Amino acid sequence: MTSTLLKPIVQGSLAMTQASEVDFALHTLGWKAFQDLAVAVASEVLERPVQTFLPSKDGGRDGAFWGTWPGAPDVPDAKSTIQCKFTGKANPTLKLADISAELSKIASLAARGLAYDYVLMTNAGVSGETEAAISEAFIAAGATGARVLGREWLTSEIRGRARLRMMVPRLYGLGDLSQIIDERAYLQARYILSAMGDDLAAFVTTTAHRQSVEALQQHRFVLLLGDPASGKSTIGASLAIGALDDGAIGTVRISDGESFERHWNPNEPSQFFWIDDAFGETQYQRSRVDGWNSRLKLIRAAVKAGARILMTSRTYIWNAAQRDLKLSEFPLLTNSQVIIDVQGLSDLERAQILYNHLRLGDQTRELRKSLKPFMPAIATNPDFLPETARRLGSTFFTGDLIVSAEGISEFFEEPLEFLKDVLRGLAEPERGAIALIFLHGPAGVPSPIAASDALDTVRRLTGVALADIARAMEALQGSLTLLVEAPEGRRWTFKHPTIADAFAELVAQSPEMIELYIGGAKLEKLLSEVVCGPVQLKGASVHVPQSHFDMLIDRMSEKDLGHRELLRFAAYRSDAEFLGRYVERAGDLLPIVSRISSDMIFNTELDFIAKVGETGLLPETVRLAAVERITDLCLSWADAEPFRDAKVRALFTQAELADLSRRFRTEIVEEYGRYPSRWNDQFTSGDRAQLMRDLKESIETFSNFYPENSELATEAAAAAKRIEEFADSLEEDEEDSSASTSPVTPALSPTDQLATIFDDVDE
16 A cells, blocks of 8 residues: 555645555546557557557557457558547546447547557446457447457556656556655655655656657657756656666665766666756756866766766856756757757647646646636746746635636736735744745755744744744645655745745845845855845846845855855956955965866956956955966966956956967977977877867967957968867767767647547546
């Protein structure tokens, strides 16, 4: 039977008590989800494609395939039909009378040569006597061959096929995991399911999910991209459970390169790494990219050895990260075959997601009936998001909803505004509970709630007692909060990450809440969430005013103010006023200059020094030291950053830049451009071909900086050709997975026949 450990956590989930033979509670799926499941099972059993049809124009066929069902004489050119019979009753049995409506359709199908085999698939129980009677009736109606496959057969096939369960992950929420997944992986799967809450019950197998499964099986890597609330985490959780089911020795959920290096075990090649928000949670974090850049070769080695890796990222963060990632070190990141945009949902998939959330939500039948006429339009709205569909199914989020075409469109087109209105309308204890989770970040609040600095901050600024916060946390369970299981114990988290986004925007509008945020949030969260002054950064909604600059620097002083993370914050997320105060508190900047290193394009210390120089705050002694350091790196490593970045170049006087240019042309372009082998001789390890191409890129960058110098352009072009030829001679064969493939775009299946999906949404 279903583990009782799940039941207190996943309230309202579809985990049902089972008999000794798990039956997956198929009656809870709904007719369209059952049809999709039946077709998926048929595809696996037949080992060939099964065609599906629009629900309102199926002509008596839910599915069709070439050939015959296994066990019948093989007739490859035969055309056969699959028809599904779904019932919402818990333990039904099929009777001959139940299929009378199908008999009249079989004659028409047979006349058109479409019923060589006629296969009925049902979630009802089927006795041997009934199976024989129904099969005889189908043959008498015109089918050449017939069979009836009931609940027991479906359950057996699901239990025996891990790949099938991976393709239809909703099954993991319907059966007893301990009967499917071995004990080694069961506990981790239980943690993942608890974090999904009721989401798995409404899961729809989409093109993005299917392509993700295929990518993991073929390449052992997938990058999921999508906007907030697009369903990345839900797909990620389903893939993690599927990997455990498919033999992975464990799921490791991490967010940065350091954690990957720490947890990857070369002696355990079958690990599954779930890297959520790989390049930042709500905004792009350069520090994470720097961490990945130094470990991309390690990731490539891990994948080659057998590890499976799932990365997720918000699309706008990925767009920013691409500019700084060393993509050549890990080609799968740019191989379009495994970069899947989960926003590419078909209208039919959207309709099924919307249907599931409305049927499984707590809306009254009357409201569902009033919403029903608008459902096809919602499913085709370009602003449709799975998370917004979930909220439409919840009374908690729709108190102010106007049921009209305009009102419902606004609900989907401005989901953050609706969510902010919900948060504004909360009572003080509920706001205190939200603030407490917000201060703890993604890790969540330990349960039971204990004394902490964060709790003291919330209580001081809101005046709410601990007991009231605890009761509010429970009252919000399933709507805004979720109690999940983790290896370190139960924790309260947000139901969805966008709640943190909406709360952050409210925080930005309240000086009192900003004080709460700066005073109580973890320093790492502050560095990734806020900006100082009028700086505009996509995703950063918390703007710290000048009156709180010193308070923030006090918090930053928990670390050495020369720490790389703090320098990055000062360089990219602050205005001149904050930077001036920071430099004053930091003191001597020469130690920071000494840490400027090669690959200057990725060097945080250089970014900081350049930003300070741009604002006119850099002492002359520090500027001279920086110019000397940059010049040395430029000539020692053929690093053309001064000719690429105007802010770095601004550190030089005209005379200093002219001298650097003369030396770069003589010592790099003329020396190594003519004799590439001399550059190669300087390295004892590393990807030599890539190092040669880095040299080529630097020479081209230098030449492009002087576009009017035709002599230099000719010299640089000749050098680039010689270097490329030399690099080709060094090239080692790469694994097949790095080969270029044609882009894969989630298939769109628009249809104007969506209304039938919602036929019983109000029943």
